[in-house]
Amino acid sequence: MMILLILITQQMALILARMARTNPLIRRVLLVFNSWWGILLIYSFFSPYGGYKISTDAYFLIWIFILVFNAVFIFAKSKGYTGTTITKEGFSTNYSEKGIVRQYDILILENKIITGAICIAVIILIRYAIKYSTLISLGSILNARNERYYVGGLFGTTLELLFYNYVVSPFSFLFSFIISFSLLYDRIKTKQFWLSVIGIILYTYVGANRFPVVLLLVNIMYLWIIRSYYNRRKINGKSVSRFIRVVIIFCVGIFGMSYITAFRRGMIGFSLDAVIDNFDILSNQMLGYSIGPLSGFSYLLDSDIMRNHWFAGRAVVLNGIDELFTYILSIIGIHIPCAKNVLGAIANEQYVIGNRSMNALFTCIYWFFSDFGYIGVVIFSGLFAWVEKKMVSRFVNAPNIFSLMLATHVLYFMFMSNMIWQINNVDSLLYMLIICLLNKKVAKIGYVDAD
Numbered sequence: 391m392m393i394l395l396i397l398i399t400q401q402m403a404l405i406l407a408r409m410a411r412t413n414p415l416i417r418r419v420l421l422v423f424n425s426w427w428g429i430l431l432i433y434s435f436f437s438p439y440g441g442y443k444i445s446t447d448a449y450f451l452i453w454i455f456i457l458v459f460n461a462v463f464i465f466a467k468s469k470g471y472t473g474t475t476i477t478k479e480g481f482s483t484n485y486s487e488k489g490i491v492r493q494y495d496i497l498i499l500e501n502k503i504i505t506g507a508i509c510i511a512v513i514i515l516i517r518y519a520i521k522y523s524t525l526i527s528l529g530s531i532l533n534a535r536n537e538r539y540y541v542g543g544l545f546g547t548t549l550e551l552l553f554y555n556y557v558v559s560p561f562s563f564l565f566s567f568i569i570s571f572s573l574l575y576d577r578i579k580t581k582q583f584w585l586s587v588i589g590i591i592l593y594t595y596v597g598a599n600r601f602p603v604v605l606l607l608v609n610i611m612y613l614w615i616i617r618s619y620y621n622r623r624k625i626n627g628k629s630v631s632r633f634i635r636v637v638i639i640f641c642v643g644i645f646g647m648s649y650i651t652a653f654r655r656g657m658i659g660f661s662l663d664a665v666i667d668n669f670d671i672l673s674n675q676m677l678g679y680s681i682g683p684l685s686g687f688s689y690l691l692d693s694d695i696m697r698n699h700w701f702a703g704r705a706v707v708l709n710g711i712d713e714l715f716t717y718i719l720s721i722i723g724i725h726i727p728c729a730k731n732v733l734g735a736i737a738n739e740q741y742v743i744g745n746r747s748m749n750a751l752f753t754c755i756y757w758f759f760s761d762f763g764y765i766g767v768v769i770f771s772g773l774f775a776w777v778e779k780k781m782v783s784r785f786v787n788a789p790n791i792f793s794l795m796l797a798t799h800v801l802y803f804m805f806m807s808n809m810i811w812q813i814n815n816v817d818s819l820l821y822m823l824i825i826c827l828l829n830k831k832v833a834k835i836g837y838v839d840a841d
Contacts, residue, residue: 392449393435396456400424403460410464413786415619416779420463422615423804427456430681430808439678439685440744448688454764455755455771462775485620485789491575493791497828498568499582508585511561515592518544518554522596538597552717558593559817560824562602565590567795570609573635574617605802607643610636612801616785616794682743683751683809689743690752691759695736698763704729705761706770710816733760750810757811777813778804792829796822 404424407417431452434444444452498504525543537544545551565586572583594602614636690696699705704712709730716728737756740749758770781800785793799822803813812818 392446392453393431396431396449396453397428399453399457400428400460403456403464406460407464412464413783415616415786416463416782418615418619419612419778419782419801419804420460423463423807424456424460426805427808430684434681434684437681438744439682439748440742440746442685442689442744444684444688445692448684448691451691451755451759451764451767452684452687452753454767455758458768458771459775462772463779466776466779487575487617487621490789490791490794491577494571494575494577497791499577499580505582508561508564508582508589511558512585512589512592514558515589515596518558518596519592538599544596548717556714556816556820560821561589562593562605563799563818563821565593566602566606566609567798569606570613570798573610573639574613603643604806607640608802608805609798610639612798612805613794616797678746678748679751679809682746682748683753686741686743686748687752687756689741690756693741695741696752696756696760698766699729699732699760700763701729701732701761703761703766703770705733706757706766706811707773707814709811709814710819711814714816729761733757736760753809754807754811774804774807774813790829792825795825799825 404417404421407420412420438444522537522544525537541548541551545554568582568586569590572578572580572586577583590602590606594600687696708715713728713730716726716731719726733756737752738749740747754774755767755771758767760766762769778800781793781796785797799818800813803811803818806812
């Protein structure tokens with residue numbers, strides 16, 4: 391059975407990671423990835439989404455993805471960061487929790503440009519939230535939800551929609567990191583924290599999107615894993631308080647997603663009974679979003695809907711760049727199909743999967759295969775693993791606030807690989823680019839005392 395081959399491959403990979411003397415933190419990340427995929431595969435085998443069993447061909451492609459990802463993640467060279475060595479001021483190559491927190495205070499909280507940008511983003515989101523609320527009052531919630539993704543009511547022009555996607559959306563990543571870091575490192579009494587809370591609520595509200603909440607919870611999970619690895623102290627009052635705080639925020643996150651679920655089903659205003667009643671629906675949807683992409687992926691493959699479009703990397707590697715480039719060309723009258731839009735349009739169709747329906751979420755493998763066939767699954771799985779290993783090992787070798795931001799950012803997409811491919815959307819690329827530029831600037835001038 392192919393599923394046994396996949397599970398054995400995962401176990402062998404974890405053994406090899408230990409034999410190869412991979413850094414323990416990197417091994418933990420790999421363990422989370424394989425455990426997550428393993429649980430989903432086992433559950434979907436015994437209880438497939440909509441009763442649609444995963445085919446042997448689909449299992450084979452999943453096996454290729456798991457095999458290549460693990461191999462590259464384990465054996466890709468983890469080169470240390472060779473930035474400027476600074477003794478009195480700058481970054482230490484040894485982990486220092488006080489140093490990272492100090493960097494966060496000076497480079498994030500005391501940075502007037504970042505704080506100003508957060509304020510502007512929140513103001514923009516308030517404007518769109520008011521406009522979105524007006525659309526809801528004039529028509530159905532379902533129609534208003536679709537306004538988030540199309541030109542018409544919420545966005546007057548394509549340029550305005552792209553502005554929201556390219557410039558406003560990256561702040562959702564920053565909001566999530568600030569909230570997560572503040573919760574785990576006792577920085578909740580800051581204006582940046584509360585502005586980020588308002589920002590993530592508004593961003594979630596516009597379009598009734600639950601993924602920002604998932605992003606926040608995943609960020610908290612990975613920051614907790616990283617912090618617990620380095621901070622091996624005895625249990626004390628602060629650690630217990632911090633743990634309780636994380637549990638509470640997870641409960642609030644689940645409650646928030648339940649509220650959004652009720653809102654998406656027509657609830658106007660707030661009703662505690664309606665939110666509680668939608669917990670069962672939310673749990674079913676969470677399970678469906680987790681295992682559904684596996685059965686959906688198999689359906690697209692079995693039905694010949696998923697095929698090799700020979701984009702040769704335009705949809706996976708160039709993704710956001712290709713989207714931006716084709717839009718710029720269209721302005722001057724040159725119309726080239728955007729690879730991301732072509733594959734996205736196929737995925738966004740509603741497909742009947744057994745006795746249920748699904749769209750949009752068909753695993754990252756759907757993108758790899760549709761972009762370049764079997765070769766794409768091999769190449770892009772390896773490239774995906776290399777990027778993840780590069781970003782995590784960058785933090786391990788040169789722990790600072792910006793390498794931590796990059797690591798938690800890419801790990802979110804690693805966790806979401808069973809659903810979709812979005813790591814190099816324009817908003818994600820812009821967020822990573824800004825972090826890298828800030829990191830280089832600080833490393834050059836030596837701004838923070840790491841001790």
